[in-house]
Amino acid sequence: MKPLFMWAGGKTKLLEKYQPHLPEKFDTYHEPFFGAGAMFTWAYKKNPQAKFYINDINSDIMKIFEVIKDNPTTFCQEMDKFQSHFLFLDPPTMKTTEVVDGKNKTKWIPHPNGSADKELEKSFKLKGNTYDWKKIYSQKMTRRTFFFKVRQDYQESRSSWPKLKEAATLYFLMKTAFNGVWQLSKKSGAFNTPCGLMRQTDSIYDKNDVWGWHDALQNCVITSVDFQDTLKNIGPNSFTFLDPPYRSASEAKKTYADYGTELGDYFQNKVVDFLNKSRDNGSYTLLSNRDWGDGFFEKRAGDNKIEYFDVTYTVGRKKKEADGHSATKAREILMIGQPK
Numbered sequence: 001m002k003p004l005f006m007w008a009g010g011k012t013k014l015l016e017k018y019q020p021h022l023p024e025k026f027d028t029y030h031e032p033f034f035g036a037g038a039m040f041t042w043a044y045k046k047n048p049q050a051k052f053y054i055n056d057i058n059s060d061i062m063k064i065f066e067v068i069k070d071n072p073t074t075f076c077q078e079m080d081k082f083q084s085h086f087l088f089l090d091p092p093t094m095k096t097t098e099v100v101d102g103k104n105k106t107k108w109i110p111h112p113n114g115s116a117d118k119e120l121e122k123s124f125k126l127k128g129n130t131y132d133w134k135k136i137y138s139q140k141m142t143r144r145t146f147f148f149k150v151r152q153d154y155q156e157s158r159s160s161w162p163k164l165k166e167a168a169t170l171y172f173l174m175k176t177a178f179n180g181v182w183q184l185s186k187k188s189g190a191f192n193t194p195c196g197l198m199r200q201t202d203s204i205y206d207k208n209d210v211w212g213w214h215d216a217l218q219n220c221v222i223t224s225v226d227f228q229d230t231l232k233n234i235g236p237n238s239f240t241f242l243d244p245p246y247r248s249a250s251e252a253k254k255t256y257a258d259y260g261t262e263l264g265d266y267f268q269n270k271v272v273d274f275l276n277k278s279r280d281n282g283s284y285t286l287l288s289n290r291d292w293g294d295g296f297f298e299k300r301a302g303d304n305k306i307e308y309f310d311v312t313y314t315v316g317r318k319k320k321e322a323d324g325h326s327a328t329k330a331r332e333i334l335m336i337g338q339p340k
């Protein structure tokens with residue numbers, strides 16, 4: 001089982017390095033900053049019989065998990081409708097081959113029908129840098145115009161939709177948007193990430209993954225509250241994994257993985273405090289975060305151990321490198337709280 005979507009700060013790549021620090025046994029599992037739940041996939045594999053408590057303040061993504069838990073068939077039907085519609089339309093770019101120094105080289109060029117028609121889009125520009133995508137789509141049906149029309153519809157009407165429609169629409173948008181980037185519209189407070197490269201050929205999502213998650217979620221309590229309100233569930237014989245938004249070295253060095261949430265040291269102090277309380281409640285507790293080399297976590301570690309990991313962040317793309325991921329080298333910490 002793998003995460004259902006890419007999520008900034010997702011821990012899939014670190015799971016192997018974390019191995020020596022993961023517990024052999026636990027009856028309950030707690031993940032208060034769930035995101036796409038990479039550690040949960042490990043915990044479920046380790047002990048599918050455990051009781052799981054998963055939480056994230058982002059109620060839009062937690063709705064996706066709720067719907068997959070309770071109604072996977074209809075969720076997949078909705079996704080299949082989006083998928084066939086989307087795949088039928090022309091993508092913004094197409095693949096060609098060019099011979100460079102006697103070798104075939106792949107090149108992506110604008111698609112004659114699918115690429116952005118800036119003149120058309122300009123003619124339906126509204127106030128505040130928004131566009132009437134319904135009208136643009138009615139004039140030119142492409143993957144790009146379909147994506148933005150669906151996104152606009154989602155932003156404007158989601159509050160009156162049934163939960164299933166809301167969750168499937170967001171999942172469609174996340175799977176076709178800029179990889180793993182979560183941006184919110186200031187106006188509607190809803191998902192506002194731009195479209196991605198949209199080069200999918202056969203599918204936009206993996207149905208087997210959805211069904212795998214459906215099984216895994218059966219023994220899960222899913223909530224969407226502030227992490228501090230999840231402490232009451234944590235007791236002995238449990239494993240708690242805390243993966244909050246990364247600490248920023250300073251305002252100027254803010255990472256884009258801030259999810260629009262509070263990131264100051266005040267917030268990070270509360271997370272360390274939570275680790276200590278969870279450990280005192282008898283839970284084996286891990287806390288991951290970014291290390292800026294300024295001793296922030298060391299000063300607060302008390303008798304908790306700290307391990308260090310070199311990582312490369314690859315979420316998002318540099319504008320000029322349409323095909324290549326941008327990469328940032330960094331160091332992360334794992335604070336280990338042994339149960340009391």
Ligand SMILES: C[S@@+](CC[C@H](N)C(=O)[O-])C[C@H]1O[C@@H](n2cnc3c(N)ncnc32)[C@H](O)[C@@H]1O
Nearest residue numbers: 009010011033035036037038057226227243245
């Ligand atoms: C680094 S991500 C977690 C990534 C996750 N471990 C994964 O593998 O995908 C941090 C998450 O914390 C959530 N979050 C931020 N503030 C929160 C709060 N006060 N309470 C609960 N969740 C919060 C964000 O919505 C985000 O999904």
